Amino acid sequence: MTDAATRPRADLRRAPERYRSTPAEGIETRHAFSFSGHYDPKNTHFGALLACNEETLAPGAGFDEHRHRDTEILTWVVEGALAHRDSDGHAGVVRPGMIQHLGAGSGVTHTERNVGGAEVPVRFVQMWLQPDTFDAPPVYGLRRVEPSADGLTLLASGMERDSGSAALRLRRSDAALYLVTAGPWQPLPALPEAPYRYAHLVAGSLGYRTVPGPQGGGRSMEPGDSVRATGPAFADPTAGPDGAELLLWEMHSPVSYG
Template sequence: MTDLARPKADLRRTAERYRSEPEPGVQTRHAFSFAGHYDPRNTHFGALQACNEELLAPGAGFGAHRHRDVELLTWVLEGALAHRDGDGHAGVVRPGMVQHVSAGSGITHTERTVGGADVPVRFVQMWLQPDVFDAPPAYGLRRASPGEGLQLLASGLERDADGEALRLRRSDAALYLVTAGPGQALPDLPQAPYRYAHLTRGSLGYRTLPGPRGQGRSLEPGDSVRITGEAFAAPMAGPEGAELLLWEMHSGLKLGADPS
């Protein structure tokens, strides 16, 4: 369980992730317990149940498989990912685009490199527990706007209902894209009991806590920080700038409901 009374910035390096090859030509790095990797101390953070770094060789991908009652968010870093599901949704996710699959009562889909592509696809996929269950499956795809700053990609919060963000079936969670130029401070980040930051490009420095109590830390691509309270202070982009995905979550996992 996470101790919310004690602010903490829990740094996890990309090399510490569990590794697997679930399909031919597919390499996966898992941030949490997943499939054959199980650690009872590392099953989730807040409402986030998976954050997988995926690398698909040309022609490779995930064959038809099923999900139920889970929100799947996908951010492509390189190449193009083709999605197709049994409810008639199809899309190609490219760099700078975010895809949202709300599995609801159940959905069967495939995820593969685009037919004929001669380059791999690299992406991050995150699984969020919903708080609305057994709903009809839904699909959304949008492109992020260019430029630096804090950009809302997806949200289930009522305050964001009238915006352009993809709508999550989790009423107290939101996903952001955060970017900053070389040597620049990150914009003011949203506050929440649980925040999860995953660096996708560049580098980033920060202090574990504000003031003299904090120690300096740095992030490289693929590294992540699990943040509670006022931890993760004064984040600043490195010499090549920084791009990260940031989760704002106001409650933890609802017990008795597992992703599938």
């Protein structure tokens, strides 16, 4: 896809449109972008975001040891618990209400598995972001999130303005990830402005206008749906009858090459 934001646009992608893969027994992945054996040259990234996968691991299932390099990997668990272990000696269990960051840097191997003894699947959203600092030592962070009263909670950021916050630190100086929440029929809080914003609905439902004002068409989102918004598109988002929980990326530049 083209990263030049020639006009405001809110590109809605429905959950059933995601590419489905089953890389191993007990694993189901729903991909938002081209991934592995599935390649679509018009859908390789949005802004600096390279992947947004919805993962489900059955009890006893998981990803065996595999390697990453120069990728910022953020993980948000929706249900169950995910066990992480990597070659730098980090280990953690990610549960709902926690955010995990693995900065692969110069290279790291890790495993991801449904926690031992689990009787239910673990479901999580995993997002990959291109860093702007390369070949750095790998880093790891895990924190429990205290949702903000105003409904806009900063989860991770590489921006200088956020350096004093509790957010996990990203190695991308113009990107940030938020948890956005609203109660039934309530408007979402004022969202950060950016040339590129990626919104993934985790739970509930919401409606929005494609652009501000009377020219904006009305759209609705269900869990697993996403919106790729450029400029001021994705206007007046309002939660549905069960409220809304949204993961939102603020990005000020696209993927860079070379």
